[in-house]
Amino acid sequence: MSTIEEHVFKQEGYHLHMIPTKKYKTNTISVKLKSPLNREVITKRALLPYVLQQATSNYPSARSFRTALDSLYGAVLSVDSSKKGEDHVMTFRMELPNDEMLSGDESLLKQGLALINEIIFHPKVEGEALDKAIVNREKQTLTQKIKSLKDDKMSYANTRLIDEMCKEESYRFHVHGYEEDLNDITAENLYEYYQDMLSNDDMDVYVQGNLDPNEVQQIVQGTIKRQSAPNRSENKTTQQDAPSEVKEIVERQNIQQGKLHLGYRTSIRYGDKDYYALQVFNGIFGGFPSSKLFMNVREKHSLAYYAASRxxxxxxxxxxxxxxxxxxxxxxxxxxxxQMDAMKAGEFSEEDVQETKQLVVNQLRETMDNQHGLIELMYHQVLSGSKVTPNEIIENVERVTHEDVLQVAKKVALDTVYFLTKEEGGNE
Structure with missing residues (x-):
């Protein structure tokens, strides 16, 4: 198994992570901006990356911006928001050809970094406001996204489970924000929040490809400039025990298929010594088609259209x-x-453990073979403050024993049961 290198350089206002590899024909740039989850600003954070990617100071129209992207030999730009523990993370990604694949004097990586820098630090503004037309258009798009998530009943049920389970914790805040907040967002107050984000977010820049780490550092240092340099915030995600009495929530809507979702507390997080056994536990319990949930709830008793855990x-x-x-x-x-009781009683075989470990390792290797997947895996170290490399994760999973999985099972405690079902008197 090839070793994955990571070179980390502390720059003014951010950390640069360089991952050299000859595996791909493309290079990847990924910029991550992290801030604690906050109900007051989460809708602005969900909206902001989509506004920023539409136009910049030097490329103020959709056409000029698209031309700039096309000039990078078909570079692909994407943005998104995600929830990692009790942090909200904005990601700006660009995938572009390796300079070795092209003939030309100017570094394509340098041009790509310059465009990413333009998007994040030099958006199209009108005085002390972002472009009003862009903001209004992206507000409409985000409204549709939030509505579509409500219409997807599996996604809705998962959101409602977290609402109820984490009622007093920041983790309950919705990653895509709230429809009711959008009316109050203006081009002016979004720009004001944007300035706050630039000053206070933790920023990490990942560059991956067939590149020399020291050369990349020089290029990035000369291209991405950040005025302020906040101290990296500590991971403060809260941990709570399951309540003495399980919460049971039943919600009724005009639906045909019920959604039964259960939330458990494990008290195990990335970087903890039991984390690797938790991966195997989840695989045996509900993570794969060979799992207890799939085989018993869905196949044996035909009680579920789907049944899984994560x-x-x-x-x-x-x-x-x-x-x-x-x-x-x-x-x-x-x-x-x-099925959970069976796990706690150790009713799984040594063969189950060995087969599941192999499935988990294969899944990890697939993630590591994907450019974006590997960066996400490496970013876990930043989020957790734990310097466990992807290769060490695989080694630790391979060392997991039957007893390790049993000890994890004993820590898992049911917190909340959420059931989305048909309206009373609805069609049978």
């Missing part, structure tokens, strides 16, 4: 998702809980 690496949560007939609520919930 864990949140930076918050210590394990979430179960299932789509069921509304009439099968009690039976489905009982069988899901029995």
């Amino acid at each position: 864990f949140e690496s930076h918050k210590g949560l394990l979430l179960v998702f299932s789509g069921i007939d509304p009439n099968d609520y009690e039976q489905a919930k009982d069988i899901i809980e029995k």
Whole structure:
């Protein structure tokens, strides 16, 4: 297994992470801006990257901006927002050809970095405001996105589970913001928040490709300029124990398929010694098609259209998702809980452990083979303050024993059951 190198340079106002590799024909730039989740500004943060990518000071029209991107030999730009533990992360990504694939004097990487710098630090402004037409258009787009997530009942049920489970924690805030906030967002107050973000967010720049780390540092240092240099904030994601009495929430809508979602507390996060056993535990319990949830709830008892689990690496949560007939609520919930009881009783074989470890390792290797996936994996170190490399994660997973998985199972505690079901008197 090839070793993944990471060279980290502390720049003025940000950290540069250089990942040299000859695996790809393209180079990737990824800029991440992180701030604690905050209900007052989360909708602005969800909106902002989409506004910034539309036009800049030097490329003020959609056509001129597109021409600038096309001049980089078809470079691909994307933006998004994500929730990592109790932090909100904005990401600006660019994928562009390796200079070795082209003939030309000026570094394509340098040009790509210059455009990323333009997008983040030199947006199109009108006095003390972002471009009003762009802001209004992107507000409409975000409104549609929020509505579509409500219409997707699996996504809606997951959001509602977190609403109820984390009622007193910042993790409950919605990553894409709130529709009711959008009317109050103006080009002026969004620009004001943008200035605050530039001053206070933690910023990490990742450059990955067939490149020399020291050359990249010189190019980045001369291209991406940040005036202020905030001290990197500490990871302060809160941990809570499951309540003594499980919360049970039933919500009714005009739907045919019920959504039964369960939220568990694990008290295990990325960088903890039990994190690797948690990955294997989740795989045996509900993470793969060979898992207990899939085989028992869906296949054996035919009680679910789907049944699976996943864990949140930076918050210590394990979430179960299932789509069921509304009439099968009690039976489905009982069988899901029995699968968890079986895990706590050690009712899984050594063969289950070995097979699942291989599945987890294969999944990690697939992530590492993907340019964006590898950067996300490396960024876990920043989020957690833990310097565990991707290769060490694989080694630690391979060392997990049956006893390790059993000890993790004993830590998992049910917090909240959320059931989205049909309206009373609805069609059978």
